[in-house]
Amino acid sequence: MLKMISNNKFFVVALVATIVTAGMSFGNLPTPSPPQGVQVINGVTFNFSDYPFVPHESLALFNYLDTIVSSKYQGYGEWEGWYAENYHGLHHYVLAFMDYTVSAMFEATSGYRTDYYREFAYDLIKRMNTTEEEWGENSIEYKEWTHPEYNYVDYYYPNNASDPNAVYVGGWRGPANIMWTGHYALMQALYERNFNTGEFIDELSWFIKDWNLSLLTDRHGNSKEGGLWGVGLIPCEPYIVFVQCNSIPILTTALYDNMMGTNYMPMWDYGLNFINTVMQDQYGLFMDGYYVDRPTSIYYNTERLPDTIPGPAQSLYAKDGRCKVSSYCNGWALAFLEYIQENETIHDYPIFLQHFKKDISPDMAYIIDTYNNPTGFGTFDILGTLFTMHLANQRGDYALRNRLVNFLYSSYNKIWSSDGRRMYYDTLSIEPFMQPVLAFGHIWATNPVTIKDLGDARPAEFWNYPYISSADDDNIWVYQAQWDPNKSAFILNIRVDRTATLTFSNFDATPTAYFGGTVLTQLTQAADGYTLTLSPGQYNLVIM
């Protein structure tokens, strides 16, 4: 043996080094997908691959997010685990897009509506609405609005307080802070869409009516084409209108109309026309910002100001009068507006990629911040890539989606909790604040339901469908859960780590759970529905 080793020294060294290297690095391999089988029950075929599916890693990432969001762990104004101490002005975006992500994830398993998911969405809304009075400098009001660096607090339109026609439009919840009010309202709208509690309807309605006032009148009681600011859009920062920021209240209004049976959407007609005709760059993509008045905040770069105001924000790189463009603006706006103007997104998507996509390798690509500065690389390139991952997923461009995901996630280790329930991407060595962002970003990119799918309200009969109303959530992984109204059966793809009981509501009679095409068990009647107790294992269940 020793002689053999002695005769093959280099081979042995290379073999050991290979084994050691491979052994050290297997933790980042993808988790295998749970099975999606086919069952035939009473002559009806149930193919699990026909139903939306949430991957195992998405659920593990969600479990991690729960530990930094849920009020079970910390107060609404506390930020332990967010690594956000050194930032302001970004927290509310993280909360909002996390909410859109999980709302889409909840929709993928629309029959699993226990408090675990509902409370997460509720806590996000409450976190988004923390006031300075209660939480001081930890509040979103401070971080997004009253932070002294912004100088956002009091302002008028036109930007001259002594003008007798000037309208006061200041305030955190005021008419011109669409970069917060829009997100907050959409979070509320999605909560009501997904959980139908009615709790946020009044506040949501107030925002819708306030936008209606701004977009159709001069806020002095007179109707005005293009609304107060004359562009049919609502500004933020506080004298710039952005397509991306306005895409949020536009989608909110569409969803609100769908849920409430109202007709507020026409208030956006002028603004939609404005973004599709005026706020366009040389390629017909959205420009990133249009000044409706001269700004006041110290953040405004005078190099961005157009010669005449109103006018488009200027590119810092081209310096030849070209407008500012960015991938995050287009990636975001094209995705969120697809529900409203699908053809525009379909038309612009390939043009957007043509000018913003950079190929690293066959399995990796990224999106540059702006084609006016193709050799730069920084935060906004990452942001543009994040937004385009979702857009590509929504457009069904999975090849590009995967390449963008590979680019963004290939530099981080997956960290699993010791019980295997939670996972996150460790960004501490590069940028700690990215950790929660990349956690929901992965779900955002890979979920089978996208933001476009959330524009429709659920049909009234949906609320009568059987669903899982409570469960031992800590013991299970719910990959698929929905009522199939056409086959009158509940589809459940679940992994059980420890014995777990699920309670189903809305079944009219005692249902039977089928597994592998044969009867597994009948559910047990309880006070609040029918219960199913499952031993540890992997199940594709049809319950009918």
Place this chain on the structure above:
Amino acid sequence: MTEETTKSEASAEKMTVLERCRMNDRSALMKTMLYALVGAALYTILQMIPHPFIVLGLLKFGLLPSLTIIALVGAIRGPTAGFLTGYLGEVTYGLLIHNTIVTMTLDAAAFGVIGLIVGLASYDLKNGRSLVKLSILSVTGLIFSTLLIVVIAMKVEVYGTLAILGFEMLPLLTLGIPTLMFLTPVLARIWAKIAISLSPAGEKAH
């Protein structure tokens, strides 16, 4: 196949260019192409399988087994087969799995350079010194390949230097060097064993 790996280093020095490229007659050319195609197919298959890696600080370590196929084919069948394995394998992988061709296949050609450089030398694959030579030339090929990819990214594709360094050059080196240095000689040795056992006369293989 063992026949193809039995040239001695001394006789290799006297080879013509076509002989070194294993394209000196129709039969040799056909075999070279066959090796390249099989190598490209293996490369594509290995690329499809997620590779293990670990990130330490800003550096990414692990194994990229597909790279060893390029080096192995180069070592076994010469520079043409080695180059084509990398080139065709990378193009096929991009087209089949990611529906894309990157930078007019120039990147793929850069991967082929690994096989080209490795294939320029001759090896006795069951000899330790020869395996060391294979390791060194594989890594040399990777360095040339990486430099070419960086130049292509900067001059043809034109994107951020930070993106090139952080997402392309460094990972390729930190994954590729351990792979080519350690895994290539291991697989080469295994190949030599297989070749000997398949040889009817138990012929010496190298």
